[in-house]
Amino acid sequence: MSIQAPQATEGTGNGTGTRRNAAPAQNFFSGRSELIVPALVLALALFLTWQTATMEVLGKSVPGPQFFPTIVCVLLYGVVIAHTIQIFRSPRGGAAAPAAEEKQYKTQSDWKTMGMVVAGVIGFILILPYAGWILSAAALFWVVARALGSKKALFDVSIALLFSCVIQLAFNAGLGLNLPAGFLEGLL
Template sequence: MTTDNVAAQSAGPPLDDGPDRERRPLTGRSGLVAACLMLALAVYLTAGIIGMDIPGSAATPGPAFFPIILTICAYLVAGLLTVQTLRHPDEPDPDIVPPATGRWRTQSDWRAMGLVLAGLIAFTVLLIPLGWILSAALLFWIVAHAMGSTRPILDIGVSLVVSCAVQAFFSAGLGLNLPAGILGGLF
């Protein structure tokens, strides 16, 4: 044995981080987690629709119309996410591979995830006292900020318009009242 062979054996297996490296079946397919969560939501909505008590006096399209649309969209998004993730798995950025271990580091944005979670908690806590319009606008604004928006004034305006539009759709279109909160006497 030459000294080159001995050095190569003592160093362990070579790290091959190139694009031709053998991949495990689920490598780069963490997007399947989001697809599974969306599928679980769709199944949950389906069970809710099946168990929904609809009075005979309900007008067309009825109280199940909007949940059915959401359920169809959830199934569609789950299917599209699955196909996209299976056809085009994520490729790790070679610049973030630690050279000593050869393992891929995660690329999660924990700050954004924490902000969105804080926004959801704030929305839940503030929904009754502030009402739908203000609490939903706050949630939309926090999510836009967490996703990297750099125009807070525009985001506030868009958030208020979207939350007012949802309020109007539920009130006028579906006949359902969302919590009014402190704005209750104005409408």
């Protein structure tokens, strides 16, 4: 909730914001953070165009491997333009005023919690080859549970270890698939 507070005060200091009392600041980008979507799609389209144009085409079939990607490129550029126009015409929260007030608490993402989960996954990928499945999976479980609001740190450690061990056993014994053991290799 802490991240929301300054937004709300900013809103009251703004002429348009005071009318719908809890509305966030009405600067240009408020309600338009969605522009990140067409920006990402544009990046994707540019990547696709560049790769299609520089493709080393094998064979002489007509239509070749560049044919369908070209259609997709055109679709992507069209979508970027249409989506951008749509966002400019109706920023979020502006058009649906009655719903906006009710859903006010919903608008901002909790970057801290989400960052912790993402960091947990990155950490898992980095340590998996060295620490092995049991330890890295348990660590991932622990970090995500912690990020999502678990308060019992020690209890979580045991749950996390239990969970990853059960999976390791089920996989090795039951399904005959091998999960990496890491430095615990000789011990298991």
